[in-house]
Amino acid sequence: MKAIELFAGAGGLGLGVGRAGFRAVDVVEWDRWCCDTLRENRARGAGIIRHWPAPREGDVRGFSFTQFEGKVDLVTGGPPCQPFSLGGRHRAHQDHRDMWSEAVRAVRETRPSAFIFENVKGLTRSTFQTYFNYIFLQLSYPEIVLRSGESWLDHRARLEQHHTSGIRTGLSYQVLPPKVLNAANFGVPQKRERVFFVGFRSDLGLEWSFPRETHSREAMLWDQYRDGEYWDRHGVSWRARPVDPRASDAAMRLRERPAELPWRTTRDALAGLPDPELLPKGCADFPDHRFQAGARSYPGHTGSPLDEPSKTLKAGVHGVPGGENMLRRVDGSVRYFTIRESARLQTFPDDIVFHGSWTETMRQLGNAVPVDLAEVVARSVKLQLDYVNARSGRA
Known part of the structure; x- marks a missing residue:
C-alpha cells in the first residue's frame, strides 16, 4: 500500500x-x-x-x-x-x-x-x-x-x-x-x-x-516492587535497588499482576549504551552518542528518572528546555541525554543518524512522533x- x-x-x-x-x-x-x-x-x-x-x-x-x-x-x-x-x-x-x-x-x-x-x-x-x-x-x-x-x-x-x-x-x-x-x-x-x-x-x-x-504503570510497579523481575533483568542487586516509598506503596496495594505489559523505562531504553562520559573523545562505535556538558538541576527541571518512562522530550521555542532532556541518575545527579539516547526514547532504530548540532538535532527529536x-x-x-x-x- x-x-x-x-x-x-x-x-x-x-x-x-x-x-x-x-x-x-x-x-x-x-x-x-x-x-x-x-x-x-x-x-x-x-x-x-x-x-x-x-x-x-x-x-x-x-x-x-x-x-x-x-x-x-x-x-x-x-x-x-x-x-x-x-x-x-x-x-x-x-x-x-x-x-x-x-x-x-x-x-x-x-x-x-x-x-x-x-x-x-x-x-x-x-x-x-x-x-x-x-x-x-x-x-x-x-x-x-x-x-x-x-x-x-x-x-x-x-x-x-x-x-x-x-x-x-x-x-x-x-x-x-x-x-x-x-x-x-x-x-x-x-x-x-x-x-x-x-x-x-x-x-x-x-x-x-x-x-x-498494551502497557501500564501498574504492571511496571509490579515488576519493580512485587516480583523484582525488573531489577533482575538489569542486573541490579538488592542493595543497589532504589526505593520510591510512594511507588512501593502503590505496588503493594495491587491485588494481582496486571494483564498489561510493564511500562518501559529510561533504563530499559538505554540498555547496552555505555555512559557517554566514559567514552573516549571521538569514539565512533556509537553514532550520535556524545557527552554534552552543562546540565544542571533546579526547581521544576530535575530531569527524567532512570526507572520510569522519561518525561516528554521537547523541542522548545527558544532551544532545548533544561529538565525534559536530562537524565536524573539514582544518586540525584543529572546529565543531558545524548542524541542516541533521545532517539531511543523516541524508539528510532539505532541505524538512523541525525544532522545538525546537538541543539538542532534535539529539536528534530523533540518534534518527532x-x-x-x-x-x-x-x-x-x-x-x-x-x-x-x-x-x-x-x-
Missing part, C-alpha cells in the same frame, strides 16, 4: 507507517536539517528509509499533490504544532505555521482511502475548542473549501450546516473523535501524549476504533484497509 508523508520532520511517523506495511511515494518537509537527516539515511541504506523517495524540500504550500489522485492509500503527517504547543505562543489559526489547511488540501487532491494526522495534546485545550472542531469538520468534508474573502469562522459555520444536513455528496471521510494517546501505554519509554486524527473515506463503509493500550506509537496506529489502519481489499477481491 502506498502512502504520502507530509511534514515529515526526522521521519518518526513515516518510519512507523513504513513498518506497518505502507510504502512512501512522496515525502515533504521544509526544514533543511530534517531533509539532510532523511537524505543521509536514505543514502546510507538505513532501514525503511532506503526505499523512500528523496524528500521534497520546501514549503508545502508550493507543492501540488494532484499527480497522486487515486493512487495512494494513506496520507499522514504532523502539521506544525507550535501554534498549539504548551511551549509555543498559542496563536493557532493566527499563526503562519498552522498547516492544517494544507493537510486537508493534500487529502482533497489525492482522495486516499485513509489518513492519519497527529499533533500535540495542547490542541485539545479548551482555548482551541472552536478551532479543534473546525479541523475535524475540514477533514470530514475536504471538498468544502474556504472561499475567497471568507473568514475561518464563516467557513466553519458552512461546514457545520453541511454536517447537520445529512447530505453526503462529494468526497467525505468518517473521522473518529480525535483521541489523545500516551506513548508510554503502547510500549514507548517516554510519557508523551499526542492527539491523533484518523479518518476513512466514507464510501468504504468501515468501522474502526483506536488500538487498545515515537516510531513505535506511529506503527501501532498505522498497523490498525492497515488491517482495516486490508479487509476492504479482501472484500473487493483486490487482495
